[in-house]
Amino acid sequence: MEAHGCQQSSFGDRLDAMAGLRVVVLGDFFLDEYVECRLVGVSPEMPVPRLERGDACRRPGAAGNLAAGLAALGARVTALGVVGDDAAGDRVSEALRVAGVDVESLVREPGRPTPTVTRFTTPAAGGPRHYLRVDRVPREEPSRDSLARLSHALGEALADAALVFVADYDEAGGAGSPGAAGGVVRTEVLQRVREAAAKSGARLFGTSRLRPGALSGFEVVIGNQREVGLLGVAPEASAAEARAVLEEHELAALCVTCGAEGAQWLDAEGWRRFAPRPSVEVDPCGAGDSFAAALALALASGAGVDEAGRLAAAAGGLAVERAGTEVVDAARLRRPPASPASPPPRAGAAVARKLRTLDALGAELAPLRAAGGRVVFTNGCFDVFHPGHLRLLREARALGDCLVVALNSDRSTAANKGPGRPVIAEPERVEMLAGLEAVDYVTVFDELTPVHAIARLRPDVLVKGGNYRPDEVVGRALVEEQGGEVVIVPQRGGFDTGAFMAAVSRASDGHRS
């Protein structure tokens, strides 16, 4: 079997081709909830764990995650499904709308519960850990009226779609006929999809938790090993045996996602493997959807199987590095994966994604520069992080396409600031910066000055925070002689580290007295 590695090549051209394609996602739209909790002890009522509930975040799940993922890759996505006319349905609709998905054709059925998966998580090193999952799923099939409205919308939506992705996430009805319980993907709906796709020429992709066999006649079925196994494809099946399954189900191709092992593709030419992107796994939830979205859209845009597989593997690899079902957008895919010269992650997935040596950073920024992107650079100790720092970084990021923060190491900070500094050690200062959305990259320098880092990176914009004159900005000559600019972001609100520490000290003294 050939293995096609996840290479460090830019996907820019392919992502450009994918942008704007019309895609219809038909299936089971869930609401995914992630509720942060803290284990505080045992319930006084019963010998069961007692959790203290914290913040909750909600995202579209199941077909919704797939739709959001396709939209994040630049597709124009229409959601087709049936959700309840309830608060959860409101949240799903709104979340999809925010994600850029057209929800006008999403049927809202009164009295029907919107499928909801609630995951209670507790904190753990490296990211939240799932503690408990609670599902709420409809047990009744959608009403006749809902299905009629769906069917009507389907015909309209598919008229100019390049791709239809059927996402059957119903697990309540068992492995019997599709939609045996409350799911949307029912025999009659699938028939309507096939007819409409045949008429419009839209490509048919599908995935099913329990009934992949119902997707016969589709071009590609994507599933994990368990799901594809339901088609009768064994993990060690020979090419001939696997092709027989394709013929039986009238499929052009199968794609089996194998988690950390990557994925396998089967078509008339036989098996081929897509190697995984090196990743630091935080949460695998939703990675399969990210993979499927990228694969389907790439193929629909005209990519060959190998290229589509590489892109999909990259998307899946990026998806596991974040907690929850956060989608992988085109911007993240445009950045090549980290080079082997990158340092190992010191704390968390964000650090792994963003912390780079100077050498690795230069190489990683090259495609962005080649595409005309502007690199913004700022530096500092960022010790005792405060709102002034945050405002500076947000303003800096807005000046270009990518923000690099060069951080003084502990040694450099001590040499510049004196005894007792830094207050917060380098790993934690890196972690704080990497955790900010405004920051794209963090690099640590050990010298007294950022001169070496600026000379190596030659940013387009050099940002300095505080009340400085331009001639006081270290690195100014290096940047300006290359045609770059220096931008001074003045202090606002009186936040600077010295004043901040003095205020903390006064408050501490007041507290003691």
Added chain:
Amino acid sequence: MKSWEREVSSHFVVIGEFFRLAREEDASLHPSLREELERYMRVRLDRGKWIPEEVTTFHSEWYREFYRVLGVRDPYRSLKERSEELARELLAELAPRSLEAALRAAVVANRLDFGVARREDDPLPLAVADFADLERRPLWIDDGARLAERLEGARHVLLLADNAGEALFDLHLLRVLRARRPGCRLSIAAKAGPMLNDVTADELAAQGAGELATVVSTGTNAFGVPEREASAEFAACLADADLVLAKGQAHLEFWIRFGEPRLFHLAHTKFAVLDPALGRLPAGVDLVLSAERYAEGRPAWRRRPAGAA
């Protein structure tokens, strides 16, 4: 010696020469790097940013930055070789025989300094004429008699070297001392790595110093011997020595905050030195200065390796 007591120009004077020499080693170095280094220090001083209290700490860190930023290893190599050539010529001509003359010559040779005090394109700072009337030349502080007395009874003499070239005069001093006191153990300590035109332990060893004395690396390329950077070898040698001869301005500014009464400074001052016990030592004067003049009440030097309390 406190950093703020040192004239401000001394924080900048090395940059130009260092950069010029670095470009001889690596022509691709960008001219703007010099401007940026100057900018950094100017802003730091103008805006009253924190600087290390001790000038030797400040300058050690600051000059190390030049090496880091410019990525050069030893831009002063050629100047050091010229210094050594000149020192050999001078010694061959002078050949001071008495211990007194050798001591005085070692003090004058401290002028052979292409480092902090030198401006770009200065001519070579030493000639035979500078050594005229060695034994009658007045010193700003002259504790020579006390030193001679201590030398007669010393069991182990440790010399802390300063500049390349000058070090040959130091070795000559040790040679004269050995002839006079064959039973006296001799050690000579120098930096572990390049710092401006200061001699390194490796360079001393390459010059054959090991045949005359035990060559010891201080364990650092810093000015003086910071407690947290000192090698165990140096600490042991210092602990054993009952007489220490410290050459040059940097050792004067470093050791002056400690109470090491067995130490004598042999130096030609490049910058004024202020001290509560000594008052003001002007720039451009020669010293044979006993640490007993200031040591009382000051802490002893003690090695504190990184991570130790």
